[in-house]
Amino acid sequence: MTTVLALETSCDESAAAIVRRREGGMEVLAHRIASQVEEHAQWGGVVPEIASRRHVEALPHLVEQVLKEARTGVDQLDAVASTVAPGLVGALMVGSVMARTLAALHQRPFLAIHHLEGHLASVQLAQDPPEPPYLVLLVSGGHTELIRVGESGEMQRLGRSHDDAAGEAFDKVARLLGLSYPGGPAIQAAAAQGDASRFALPKGRVKRPEGGFYPYDFSFSGLKTAMLRQVEALKLQSEQLPLADLAASFEQVVADVLVERSLRCCREHQLSTLVMVGGVAANRRLRGLMEQRGAEAGVAVRCAPLAYCTDNAAMVGAAALQRLARGVQPSALSLGVSARWPLDQASALQSNPPPF
Ligand code: KG4
Numbered sequence: 001m002t003t004v005l006a007l008e009t010s011c012d013e014s015a016a017a018i019v020r021r022r023e024g025g026m027e028v029l030a031h032r033i034a035s036q037v038e039e040h041a042q043w044g045g046v047v048p049e050i051a052s053r054r055h056v057e058a059l060p061h062l063v064e065q066v067l068k069e070a071r072t073g074v075d076q077l078d079a080v081a082s083t084v085a086p087g088l089v090g091a092l093m094v095g096s097v098m099a100r101t102l103a104a105l106h107q108r109p110f111l112a113i114h115h116l117e118g119h120l121a122s123v124q125l126a127q128d129p130p131e132p133p134y135l136v137l138l139v140s141g142g143h144t145e146l147i148r149v150g151e152s153g154e155m156q157r158l159g160r161s162h163d164d165a166a167g168e169a170f171d172k173v174a175r176l177l178g179l180s181y182p183g184g185p186a187i188q189a190a191a192a193q194g195d196a197s198r199f200a201l202p203k204g205r206v207k208r209p210e211g212g213f214y215p216y217d218f219s220f221s222g223l224k225t226a227m228l229r230q231v232e233a234l235k236l237q238s239e240q241l242p243l244a245d246l247a248a249s250f251e252q253v254v255a256d257v258l259v260e261r262s263l264r265c266c267r268e269h270q271l272s273t274l275v276m277v278g279g280v281a282a283n284r285r286l287r288g289l290m291e292q293r294g295a296e297a298g299v300a301v302r303c304a305p306l307a308y309c310t311d312n313a314a315m316v317g318a319a320a321l322q323r324l325a326r327g328v329q330p331s332a333l334s335l336g337v338s339a340r341w342p343l344d345q346a347s348a349l350q351s352n353p354p355p356f
C-alpha cells in the first residue's frame with residue numbers, strides 16, 4: 001500500500017488530504033477543505049493577497065486534522081505532494097513551501113503536481129475507476145478542454161474553449177442575474193424549477209479560418225452576450241426577471257453543447273468511455289444529460305465523485321499516487337511555483353530550475 005499527504009492551495013480553497021492506493025483502487029483516508037469563498041465574495045472576486053494569508057492560517061490546522069483522522073504521521077507516508085502550477089503564485093507558494101518543508105524534515109519524497117493533472121486524476125477516486133483509453137471533458141472555472149488519455153497515460157488535447165471557460169460563463173451569468181458567487185451552484189439552484197426551453201440561446205461554434213467549424217471547440221462569449229441582451233429586453237417589460245427560466249435555459253444550452261461535442265469526439269476517435277471532471281462536472285443537469293445521451297450513443301460516462309469535482313486535495317493525492325505507480329522520480333525541493341504551465345509539460349515539474 002502507498003499513502004500520500006497532498007496539499008492544494010492554487011486559488012481560494014485551502015485543502016489537505018491523505019490518499020492511499022490499495023488493491024483495486026484508491027481510497028481517501030481523510031480530506032479537509034477550508035473555503036475562503038465568503039471572504040472574497042464581498043470584493044466581487046478572489047483577492048490574491050487575502051488568499052495567501054488565509055492559506056497560511058488554515059493549512060497547518062488542516063494538515064494536523066487529516067493526519068489525526070487517518071491515524072498516521074508524516075514519517076509513515078510514502079510522499080508529500082502539493083499543487084505547484086497553475087494558479088495564484090502567492091497562494092501556490094504557501095502549499096508548496098509547507099509540502100517541501102514537511103518532506104525535507106521527514107525525509108520523504110516531494111511530488112510537485114499540476115492542478116489539471118489533479119482534476120484528471122479525480123475520477124480515479126470513483127468506486128469503479130475507468131481504465132484508459134478514454135476522453136476527458138475537463139470543465140472548471142479556468143478550463144474547458146477535451147483530452148484524450150491513452151493506454152499508458154499519455155495525453156492529447158482534442159478540444160478547448162476559445163474564450164471563457166464553462167465555469168467562468170456560469171460565474172459571469174450568475175452575476176448578471178444577481179445571483180451569488182460561485183455562480184455554478186447558484187444557477188443550478190435557481191434553474192431547478194425553471195423552463196429550460198423558454199429562451200433560445202446560441203451554441204457558440206468556432207469558425208475555422210479555412211472554412212467550416214472546429215468540431216470539438218467551444219466559445220461561451222456569444223452566449224454571455226445573448227444572456228445580457230435577453231435580460232435587458234426583459235427588464236424593459238417588467239421589474240421582475242423570470243430568473244428560474246433564464247437560469248434553466250442557460251444551464252441547458254451549456255449542457256447541450258458540452259454533451260454534443262464530447263460525444264461526437266468520442267465517436268470520431270473510437271473512444272467508448274467519457275470521463276467528466278472539474279467544478280462544472282458537479283452540475284446535475286450536465287451529469288444527467290451526459291449519462292442519458294451517452295447511454296443512447298453506447299458511450300460509458302464516468303464522473304469524478306461529487307466531492308472531488310471542485311478544487312480539493314484528494315485529487316492532488318490521486319495524481320501523486322499515479323506518478324508513484326509509474327515510477328516517476330520525485331521533484332526537486334528547490335522547485336518553484338508557476339502561475340501558468342501547460343498540462344502537457346506537467347512531467348517537467350520535477351527538476352531544477354524552478355518553473356517561474
Ligand atoms: O474546478 P474548480 O473548483 O476550480 C477551478 O479549477 O477553476 O471549478 C470552479 C468552477 C466555478 O466556475 C463554479 O461556478 C463551477 O466550477 N461550479 C459549477 C457547479 N459547482 C461549481 N458549475 C455548474 N454547476 C455546479 N453545480
Ligand code: ZN
Pocket residue numbers: 115119140141279310311
Ligand atoms: Zn480546479
